[in-house]
Amino acid sequence: MKEIMLNPRVVEIRQNVLKKNDILARELRKHFQEAGVYVVNLVSSPGAGKTTLLTEMLTRLGKRHNVAALVGDLATENDAKRLSQSGAKVRQITTGTVCHLEADMIKRSLEAWDLENIDFLFIENVGNLVCPASYDLGENLRVILFSVTEGEDKPMKYPTLVNSADMAVITKIDLAEAVGFQRDLFYEALNEVRPGIPFLEVSVRTGEGINEWISRLEADKEAFDKAVSS
Amino acid sequence: MKEIMLNPRVVEIRQNVLKKNDILARELRKHFQEAGVYVVNLVSSPGAGKTTLLTEMLTRLGKRHNVAALVGDLATENDAKRLSQSGAKVRQITTGTVCHLEADMIKRSLEAWDLENIDFLFIENVGNLVCPASYDLGENLRVILFSVTEGEDKPMKYPTLVNSADMAVITKIDLAEAVGFQRDLFYEALNEVRPGIPFLEVSVRTGEGINEWISRLEADKEAFDKAVSS
Numbered sequence: 158m159k160e161i162m163l164n165p166r167v168v169e170i171r172q173n174v175l176k177k178n179d180i181l182a183r184e185l186r187k188h189f190q191e192a193g194v195y196v197v198n199l200v201s202s203p204g205a206g207k208t209t210l211l212t213e214m215l216t217r218l219g220k221r222h223n224v225a226a227l228v229g230d231l232a233t234e235n236d237a238k239r240l241s242q243s244g245a246k247v248r249q250i251t252t253g254t255v256c257h258l259e260a261d262m263i264k265r266s267l268e269a270w271d272l273e274n275i276d277f278l279f280i281e282n283v284g285n286l287v288c289p290a291s292y293d294l295g296e297n298l299r300v301i302l303f304s305v306t307e308g309e310d311k312p313m314k315y316p317t318l319v320n321s322a323d324m325a326v327i328t329k330i331d332l333a334e335a336v337g338f339q340r341d342l343f344y345e346a347l348n349e350v351r352p353g354i355p356f357l358e359v360s361v362r363t364g365e366g367i368n369e370w371i372s373r374l375e376a377d378k379e380a381f382d383k384a385v386s387s
Numbered sequence: 388m389k390e391i392m393l394n395p396r397v398v399e400i401r402q403n404v405l406k407k408n409d410i411l412a413r414e415l416r417k418h419f420q421e422a423g424v425y426v427v428n429l430v431s432s433p434g435a436g437k438t439t440l441l442t443e444m445l446t447r448l449g450k451r452h453n454v455a456a457l458v459g460d461l462a463t464e465n466d467a468k469r470l471s472q473s474g475a476k477v478r479q480i481t482t483g484t485v486c487h488l489e490a491d492m493i494k495r496s497l498e499a500w501d502l503e504n505i506d507f508l509f510i511e512n513v514g515n516l517v518c519p520a521s522y523d524l525g526e527n528l529r530v531i532l533f534s535v536t537e538g539e540d541k542p543m544k545y546p547t548l549v550n551s552a553d554m555a556v557i558t559k560i561d562l563a564e565a566v567g568f569q570r571d572l573f574y575e576a577l578n579e580v581r582p583g584i585p586f587l588e589v590s591v592r593t594g595e596g597i598n599e600w601i602s603r604l605e606a607d608k609e610a611f612d613k614a615v616s617s
Contacts, residue, residue: 202432204536204541232545232546233543254517254547256515283517284516285515285516287461287486287513288518304434304536306434308434313465315462316462335562336536336562
């Protein structure tokens, strides 16, 4: 029942919207590269812990690098407030009824910032496992977060977004036992949809995996800088 | 940044799609009423526990009533398999890339069933806190589920869907302490968006709230039957 009730005109316009987004995303990617900004796009279901994890990352990475974040929500400025506690530059994007961020929103939100002064830019997408899949934001790394409380089959239920991701982060791992999280089933599902995707288990509460993720991001950024300057 | 990058033609077509859905939903509602089928539409974020709760409800309600369920997912037939364990009539609707169920999908899925033999029909929507808001499925009761693991601010972040709901069910209440769920904050957020919405806290694991919800649904069904026959 794919694309039910959409007539060819809608499909065509949708494709044009996506195409426009791709062109903008390509431009953004070029700007980011020229300015040496490494960009991470975080996608997940609502409540997977994006903001909590990102606040931690901004705080820790912020001690050694210039970090910034854009955060998307349909409504409220809550997340920008929470993320600002890290001391990083933060801007909220409220999308109204739109269930994802688009390259154009990113471009506009960056206008007030000097990209030359940013090393890492995190984009916290709208909490949604469907809509963000098709919208390239010019990022270097798309990270999909799954919390252990969501159940083991989620990768198979949202294959498009999982396929578009470069890495998976499993959050709230300290709750794995309390919720009866079955690791085997989860990784089986993840690998069926996206074989070989790198993954990391983290808990902001216990600190598990946080240093490892920071090291990985710093190594990626270093490789990115080298590639750009060569 | 509402409806960004959509030209007036897209908005118009979208409105037409919605209008078509409303007409179909009205027809469905009439059919349900004539056949005495009480319809509950469950919406939530992915992983809030819709399928677990629904399996329990179908099993228990199924002892005294004819129950059936339709379940929507982008991919997999997992949920239909899980729900079938209850012994109820169950059909899976796979939507491909569409992030909600539409009245037309419901209509087609019901073709093989005799509505006269159904007392309660549960519709488990696609796990998404945005898209299902605008699509009436002809239901009597739209129930929004929030799990205690998702954080207290979710009602404020997804106001449109919350506003479209008739009742809120808070799931995994047995985990409230483990995740540090702050009841006051959650109900403050819920009541700010949708003052006076009825709510119920449940846990399938401990059984908390399940009997109460069954009693409420049975009372609603009784009132519905009276209204229809008068």
